[in-house]
Amino acid sequence: MKVHNFYAGPSILPQPAIDATIEALKNFANTGLSLAEISHRSKEFDAVYIQAQEMFKELLNIPEGYTVLFLGGGASLQFAMVPFNIMRKKATYVNTGVWAEKAMKEAKMFGEIEEIKATTFHALPKNYIVSDDSDYIHITTNNTIYGTEIFEDLDFGSIPLVADMSSDIFSRPIDVSKYAIVYGGAQKNLAPAGLTFAIVRHDVLGKVEHKIPSMLNYKIHIDNMMYNTPPVIPIFTALETLKWIKANGGVKGMEKQNIEKSQLLYDEIDRNKCFVGTVVKEDRSRMNICFVMAEGYQEFEKEFGAFAESKGLLGLKGHRLVGGFRASTYNALPKESVQALVDVMKEFEAKH
Ligand code: PLP
Numbered sequence: 162m163k164v165h166n167f168y169a170g171p172s173i174l175p176q177p178a179i180d181a182t183i184e185a186l187k188n189f190a191n192t193g194l195s196l197a198e199i200s201h202r203s204k205e206f207d208a209v210y211i212q213a214q215e216m217f218k219e220l221l222n223i224p225e226g227y228t229v230l231f232l233g234g235g236a237s238l239q240f241a242m243v244p245f246n247i248m249r250k251k252a253t254y255v256n257t258g259v260w261a262e263k264a265m266k267e268a269k270m271f272g273e274i275e276e277i278k279a280t281t282f283h284a285l286p287k288n289y290i291v292s293d294d295s296d297y298i299h300i301t302t303n304n305t306i307y308g309t310e311i312f313e314d315l316d317f318g319s320i321p322l323v324a325d326m327s328s329d330i331f332s333r334p335i336d337v338s339k340y341a342i343v344y345g346g347a348q349k350n351l352a353p354a355g356l357t358f359a360i361v362r363h364d365v366l367g368k369v370e371h372k373i374p375s376m377l378n379y380k381i382h383i384d385n386m387m388y389n390t391p392p393v394i395p396i397f398t399a400l401e402t403l404k405w406i407k408a409n410g411g412v413k414g415m416e417k418q419n420i421e422k423s424q425l426l427y428d429e430i431d432r433n434k435c436f437v438g439t440v441v442k443e444d445r446s447r448m449n450i451c452f453v454m455a456e457g458y459q460e461f462e463k464e465f466g467a468f469a470e471s472k473g474l475l476g477l478k479g480h481r482l483v484g485g486f487r488a489s490t491y492n493a494l495p496k497e498s499v500q501a502l503v504d505v506m507k508e509f510e511a512k513h
Pocket of ligand 1: 235306328
């Protein structure tokens with residue numbers, strides 16, 4: 162039976178990226194050695210690292226003055242690294258869900274936080290004003306758990322904008338020049354777990370007075386390529402994923418497919434009498450599509466979950482905070498998988 166991977170992360174990767182990684186684990190760049198057993202300082206891996214940085218720049222059209230870093234520690238370490246490196250006194254955090262809240266919790270250790278929050282996490286806060294004395298403003302562009310997404314590149318004038326893009330990086334074009342720092346865990350749209358990316362604009366650094374431990378210091382990583390041993394295997398897979406994105410129309414191509422896929426599923430959620438979406442329409446994520454059983458059908462939740470799984474649809478269980486279902490429809494998920502889910506939803510409706 163064909164299986165369809167709707168897991169929220171780690172999650173589906175392009176098959177060519179998986180295949181190339183398997184090959185490299187057997188014989189990396191014709192060295193006769195495995196990717197798992199070669200020095201990160203070898204000329205062969207050096208080339209992978211540099212090419213991955215260059216493909217980031219090319220695909221996202223990153224201007225001069227930024228460095229792409231490949232780090233460890235997950236997006237969760239960035240929650241602390243960002244304030245450690247750039248907060249002098251005060252920052253503004255847009256609290257749009259669990260991850261945004263965790264980022265804010267870390268930042269509170271470094272200074273005063275102004276919080277912006279909507280009355281519910283099923284919609285995004287709108288038209289907010291950020292205090293002029295904020296050192297930066299932090300947003301989470303895609304809220305993996307609640308299924309909301311900020312599509313616009315926000316502009317707060319001279320206040321640096323920092324974005325956690327763990328779950329929507331490379332899903333659409335972004336104007337990097339609007340951001341001071343973009344970071345994320347790579348284990349959704351890019352690579353296996355273990356890799357963190359950070360795109361850092363140099364001019365936001367060097368303004369704090371306290372000392373920063375080397376491993377947490379962006380400047381150290383910028384000045385010393387591979388300051389320590391990086392996650393070699395995920396970086397290799399990331400490069401292969403980036404090549405696949407390029408071959409499939411770049412981020413514009415990804416965006417087009419992501420619009421089509423998400424529309425297909427949201428249309429079915431809105432049409433089907435058994436299901437209802439959890440997010441206000443204008444804020445619906447294209448990456449994590451959340452839905453629950455409609456009124457009168459709640460008792461069938463378990464049954465639908467089991468039915469979907471029996472049809473090879475994996476990873477659909479919603480996060481415990483939202484309940485119901487979450488279909489993660491990252492770049493590498495083909496439209497056929499979304500169609501398979503829609504077909505199963507229709508079949509389920511016909512039975513009830
Ligand atoms: N931020 C967002 C938006 C996420 O979805 C996640 C994980 O799912 C994280 C941060 C945490 O990432 P990590 O596990 O890499 O620390």
